[in-house]
Amino acid sequence: CHKCRSINLVIDDLTGNTVCASCAVVQQYDNYEAHIGSITGEKGTYVRMGTAGSGTNYSYRDTKIFNARKSIDDHMLRLGISGVKSQEVKLLAEKITGGEYGQGAWFSVFIGACAYVVMRKDRKTLPIAEVADAIGCDECELGRMISRVVDFTDTKLPEFDIVNSFERSVKTCPSLTKVSEEVVLRILQQGVFLLQCLIKWGVTTGRRPMPVVVSVVVFVGKLNGVDVKIEDVAQELHAGIYTCRQRYRELLVILVKVGQILPWGKDVNMKNIMSNAPFVMQYMERKSMMKGCDQRQSPEFDMEELVGDLRKENYAPEDRGSIYFEDVNSDETCCFDQSDRYKFSTESLSIVYAKFLDEVSSLKSGNDGRRICRIPNSRRKGFDVAEWWQGRSELSKKLQLKQILEKDVGFDPEPPSFEEGCSATETRRGKINAAKLRIQRTLNPSGCGAVEEEEGVKGRKRRKKATEEDVDWEDFIIETLLLHGVKEAEIESGHYNVLLDLHVFS
Structure with a gap:
């Protein structure tokens, strides 16, 4: 023994090492075997790259696939997707990646895009904002990934069903969980009726659907005596608060215009529209139930009931x-x-x-x-809502777009986006005229001064107001475009960046 110098050494049956019987010390280099590497020599242990930890036989690819499938299951649980739809998401991800799946932050966005495409193909409601919130990514990033998935699979997605989105929002909104089933059913009928009226009026055209849904939920909830706040509902449905307020105001403005058709319509305004909303809703419901030549006549009133x-x-x-x-x-x-x-x-x-x-x-x-x-x-x-709401109109049920457009609810306004575009065009036209006057005043200051002197005192007041005129960046851009010979009709379109690239910086 190299420690106690004893010669009483024994061999361990399990390990094959030589052990001292006196001090139980394992002797060194007792069972050493020299491995001489050569062409005909013994092969050593091959160390492979990508081994998934010590003590496992899984390769890097197997571990990656296992973690990817586990990540898909976790995200499907967050989105509330299970069963057959969850399996369809896995198959779509496997088809796109060729069975390799992936890992990292991009793969989570990819899972959300696959889930959205699968649910949209089946006409199930799953808003992009809700998916982005569950995945933890930006809506624009998720939208770009959805476009790539759709282009790769050559899939044509159906139109977004805003009515289904509204029904799902009412049933899952935490602000309406304590409401009775009877009130929820009435909210669904009135909301579907009002939402399809908004579709007919073009309020949903070119707009994000969820803010419109939030505005209808809040309005119909208040109409039925439910204490709901637009900020809470917008946060629960993953919609922008500012946009929801704009859509809610547009809804009130349109209902005020409908209310002004009534005999006492001159008294209807934004402040008392909630008090007149039952009459407005009843009027639209009665008008939508008329058929044929009855639509050209005024609605009849039940005098006995009145x-x-x-x-x-x-x-x-x-x-x-x-x-x-x-x-x-x-x-x-x-x-x-x-x-x-x-x-x-x-x-x-x-x-x-x-x-x-x-x-x-x-x-x-x-x-x-x-x-x-x-x-x-x-x-x-x-x-009381139960007194005036009947729910017998076909608009209280889900209809096709063609059927919605054929209905008459007693009011047919221009779409709000069209009115806003006309208003913006008028504003730009006024800015163009003001810019032309400033350019003329700069190029010919003597002529403008003579005209102002002839006007006397009033002219001096006008000259003082002209010096206090507010000029912003848009006015400077319009002046630059006019000086470069751009047509006024092109400037009125409002595409300043394109016009600057074509006429100024080219």
Whole structure:
């Protein structure tokens, strides 16, 4: 033994090493075998590149595929996709990558793009914003990856179904989880009706769909007495808050225009549109239910129901001096069954309503002891939704685009994007005229001064205002384009970068 110098050495049966029987020290270089490398010599151990850790037999490719499939399962769980659809996403990823899959940040974006394409092909709603939030990437980056996937597979995706998106949003929105099933069903009917009206009016054309969905959810929720905030709903549905507010304002503006068709339409504005919304929705519902030649006529009113509501809600005054508050005899109510005798146009109702207002004002100004019963607080706050919403219109159910465009809801405005484009064109035309005046004033200052001197004092005031004129970068660009001979019609289009590249920097 090299330690205790004992000669009592034994061989271990398990390891084959020589061990000292006295001190149990393993002797060195006892079982050493020299490996002499040559052409005919023994082969050594081949060390391969890409071994997946010590103690495993998996190669780099096998480990990469295993981790890729595990990553797909994790992302499908986040997106709420399982079963057959999850398997379709795996097959699509395998087809595009040739069975090699991938790893890294780009592969997560690729998984989100495959999931979006699979769900879109099956006409299932899965917004890009929701996928980007679950994956943890930018919407534009995800959109570019979706385009590459679609081009590679030569797939034609169907149009985005905004109605399905709205139904899914109502059912999954946390702000509406505590609402009863009856109210949720009514919200779905009214929301689908209003959303398809917006499709007919061109509000959804060329716009991101989710902000429109958020605006409809908030409006219909408030209409049914649900306390919802547009900021909360926008955050829950992964939509931009600023864009949602713009779409909500556009919705209110259009409903105000529809409300102004009613006999009391001059009193409808942005502040009281929520109070008049039941009448506006009922008007559009009745108009959409008309067919054929009835669309050219004014909608009929159920006089028996109208008078019955007035009597039930105590609209009559305590003093019966006015003919508008006279009680209707029970024997006379039978005449209301003859609906052909009671068809009123909006003009006649407007005249009656104006006379009613005049008589009520005279009663109030008389101050002779007579008193008119006030409308109950429940009525002033708004009608019960169950009283006015019937949900019998075909627009309350999902329709094809052609069927939506054929419906008449009593109002047919221009698309908001078209109106905004016309307004922007008018603004640019005004800037062009102002720029031409500034150029003329600079090229011919003497002529402008003579004209201003002839105008006297008013001319001096105008000259002072001209010096205080606000000029921004757009005015400078328009002046530059005019000096380079660009046509005014081309400038009105607003494509300044293209015009600068063509006429100025070329």
